Amino acid sequence: MAKARPAAQGPISIMRSTILKVIVFALASFLLTASVFAQQVVSWTTPSSGKWETSSEWSGGHGPDSASYVFITNAVSKVITIDSTTTSSFTNSLVINSLVLNAPHGSTNTLSLTNGGLAVPLRVLAGLSIGSDGALSVNNSALLVNGAMTMNEGDPIAIITNGSLTAGSLALGSAILNGGIGTLAIQAGAVVTVTSNITAVSPGAPSSINIAGGSLIATNGLTQLGASGHAQLLISGGSHILRQVWLGSPNPSPFSSGSLILSGGTLTVQGTGLGAGAGLALSAGGYIQDGGDMEGSGTSFTIAYYPHNSTAYLSNGIANWGAVYLGYSPGYTGTYVQAGGLMTVANNMVIGDNCAQGNGSVYGSVMLLGGTLCVTNATHTAWLDVRNGQFLLGSNATLIVDNLIVTNSCGQFINSGGTLIMTNNPPILSPDMDADGDGQSNGNEALAGTDPLDPTSYFHILSTTLTNSTGLSQGNPKDIRIDWTSVGQHSYVVQTNSNLTSSAFYDLSPVLTNTNPATIPGTNTYIHIGGATNATRYYRLRLGP
Numbered sequence: 042m043a044k045a046r047p048a049a050q051g052p053i054s055i056m057r058s059t060i061l062k063v064i065v066f067a068l069a070s071f072l073l074t075a076s077v078f079a080q081q082v083v084s085w086t087t088p089s090s091g092k093w094e095t096s097s098e099w100s101g102g103h104g105p106d107s108a109s110y111v112f113i114t115n116a117v118s119k120v121i122t123i124d125s126t127t128t129s130s131f132t133n134s135l136v137i138n139s140l141v142l143n144a145p146h147g148s149t150n151t152l153s154l155t156n157g158g159l160a161v162p163l164r165v166l167a168g169l170s171i172g173s174d175g176a177l178s179v180n181n182s183a184l185l186v187n188g189a190m191t192m193n194e195g196d197p198i199a200i201i202t203n204g205s206l207t208a209g210s211l212a213l214g215s216a217i218l219n220g221g222i223g224t225l226a227i228q229a230g231a232v233v234t235v236t237s238n239i240t241a242v243s244p245g246a247p248s249s250i251n252i253a254g255g256s257l258i259a260t261n262g263l264t265q266l267g268a269s270g271h272a273q274l275l276i277s278g279g280s281h282i283l284r285q286v287w288l289g290s291p292n293p294s295p296f297s298s299g300s301l302i303l304s305g306g307t308l309t310v311q312g313t314g315l316g317a318g319a320g321l322a323l324s325a326g327g328y329i330q331d332g333g334d335m336e337g338s339g340t341s342f343t344i345a346y347y348p349h350n351s352t353a354y355l356s357n358g359i360a361n362w363g364a365v366y367l368g369y370s371p372g373y374t375g376t377y378v379q380a381g382g383l384m385t386v387a388n389n390m391v392i393g394d395n396c397a398q399g400n401g402s403v404y405g406s407v408m409l410l411g412g413t414l415c416v417t418n419a420t421h422t423a424w425l426d427v428r429n430g431q432f433l434l435g436s437n438a439t440l441i442v443d444n445l446i447v448t449n450s451c452g453q454f455i456n457s458g459g460t461l462i463m464t465n466n467p468p469i470l471s472p473d474m475d476a477d478g479d480g481q482s483n484g485n486e487a488l489a490g491t492d493p494l495d496p497t498s499y500f501h502i503l504s505t506t507l508t509n510s511t512g513l514s515q516g517n518p519k520d521i522r523i524d525w526t527s528v529g530q531h532s533y534v535v536q537t538n539s540n541l542t543s544s545a546f547y548d549l550s551p552v553l554t555n556t557n558p559a560t561i562p563g564t565n566t567y568i569h570i571g572g573a574t575n576a577t578r579y580y581r582l583r584l585g586p
Contacts, residue, residue: 083109085150088117093135094127107136107166113175114141118149123182128161134185135163143172143194150175154182159205169208171197172221179204179231192223192248201255203230210262213241214248216270216297223248227279231255238262239283241272241299252306254278260311263287267299267326274299276333278306286310289324291347298326303358305333312340315364315388322346323375328353330382335360338387344368344405345375352376355412360384367392367405367430374404374430379438381412386423390416393429396451405430409438409459416442421465427452427476434459434494444469447476447483447494456495468494488584490528490560501526502582503564510568521572525582527565529557532585535567539577552585 084100085091091098093105098121105111113121123135144150154163155178162183169186171177173195177184183205190208192199193215199206213223222243227233232255239259241248249272250257256279265287266272274286288299301321312320320340321328324347331354341364345351348370355378365386368375394403409432416425424444425432429451434440436458445468447454454468454476470476470493472484479496486493489500502525507518523535535550550567557563572578 081106081109082112084112085115085119085121088115088119090119091121092127093121093123094130105137107138109137111137111140113150113152114143114145115150116145116148118144118151120151120153123152123154123163124156125158128157128182131161134161137163137165139167139169139188140165141170141172142175142177143170143197144174146174148174151178152176153178153180154184154204155180157182159183162205171199171223173197176200178202179206183207192221192225194221196222196224198224198226200226200228201231201233202228203255205232205234207234207236209235210237211235211239211259213250214243214270214272216242216244216268220244220270221248222246225250227252227255227257229254229278233257235259236261239264240268241266241274242268242270243272244270244296247271247273247298247300250274252276252279252281254306257281257283260284265299266301267297269297271298271326272300273326274301275304276302276306276308277304280307280309282309282311284311285313285320287318287322287324287346288328289326289347289349289351291324299324300326301328303330303333303335307334307336310335310337310340312337312363315339315341317341317343317366317369318346319343320362323351323353325349325351327351329356330354330358330360331356332358334358335362337362338385339363341366343375344377345370345373348373350374350376352378354378354380355382355384356380357382362386364388365390367407368394368403371397371401371403374406376406376408378408378410379412379414380410383413383415385415385417386425387418388423390423390425392425392427392432392452396429396449402451403429407432408435409433409440410435411437413439413441416440417464418443427454431455433457434461445494447471448474450474452476453478454494456492457497461494490531491526491562498562499526500582500584502580505580507573508568510570519571519573521569521578521580523567523569523580523582524564527555527563528559529555529561529563530559531555533565534583534585535569536581536583537569537572538579538581539575541579546579546581549580554585 083105162185165186168188169190171192177199180202186208189210191212215221290297310320322343338361342362343366392405421443426446432454434456439460441462443465448471470483477496479499481499483493492498508522509518532554536546537549538546
């Protein structure tokens, strides 16, 4: 049986559809109007300073409540104050829906929470926006922002002293052209808690988090400085805990940088593991520590994590890491310079990665010029692997390492007179490679007893000079003196030949032994009697016997 076809839509059905749309639109308009009515816009209207609880200063003749969108944005510089008189009028908290704080050019609007105590906070249910010429001061008071706190227009500033600020997220500055530069200052006695992410950017001068004391706590999200534009975290005091910190941009932009400068206090980075980028990750910008304590023993420090050349400096203070990675992005270099202080790495420190050429190479560089670097743990299982790049141990520095690995042809370890202490095993070196770049393979240096990590320690002839076996006073020396580097408890034989190409070298001297204790370097000498009477004479040394 043929199925009945639906009737074509005629003028009546079209009219019904139109009426339905009108009803839906009217209902939406009613709901929107009801919402706006329920959540009132309340603005500070007078051009002078005043108290938050003064109803006549606000539009509508009444102060803000939990349904209020609050705006403090009018002209003429002023301070709106919340103090103990204000908070005493409320049982649990001052509650508003949202707050916008800024001022026209030439004016500054400041919201000051002063001596209101911590028991009755100003609670912002949605978000707090501080814009151009807006300022926030919290002193011996409490501010609780359930949503986002943003400071991304103009040059807003927030100062927290001996009080508390809690925000769902914190965003400083804007990376757009002529965007904002936000500044957050945390001073003695302050506790600032951010329950998710912290971001800071700026197109020009950096947005800043300046910490002289108190605590910054952000244990649930990422703190990212300079993902676009510029930003910095300056710490000179206090005790702070961050879950994860990334400095710089994930993109190879020359206009982005993030910096962390630690000169005092303690910063703990919890991290998400020991892998690259899990704790503190540095890209464009820099890390400078000239004091204080950096505690990251449960996570990693990665230099050049994003595609930028990056450098970290330690000149004073203490740094603890679970793992350190120098270089991570192919084609870029991670550099670590230590002139003082103490850094301890409990698991692994990796310099570079592969030996690829050009843009495919992950390169690392360590200049240990002073202080002490410890790559060690209680079970002596920590390891330092120079895979692609260079590790320079300077004369004023100390390296303590459980296990040292230099097995790649593109990795070099150079000891320029520093103190090297290996707690577990001798260095793991490829016998065919030249770890210190002195021209002698690691295998040959092992046979000669020289230090394969010291470019000044290698087996070679120091000099050949004319002499006389009976003294230099004779006028016509006929003998040749050969001096060479030697190592205690090693034996040597001088060989000679008159022609490099036509005949083999033969032993000239008896076996000559350096009688110093093993590994102690020295020099040996042999005099070839009558050696100067020959027209041509070549000398070389071999290990004895």
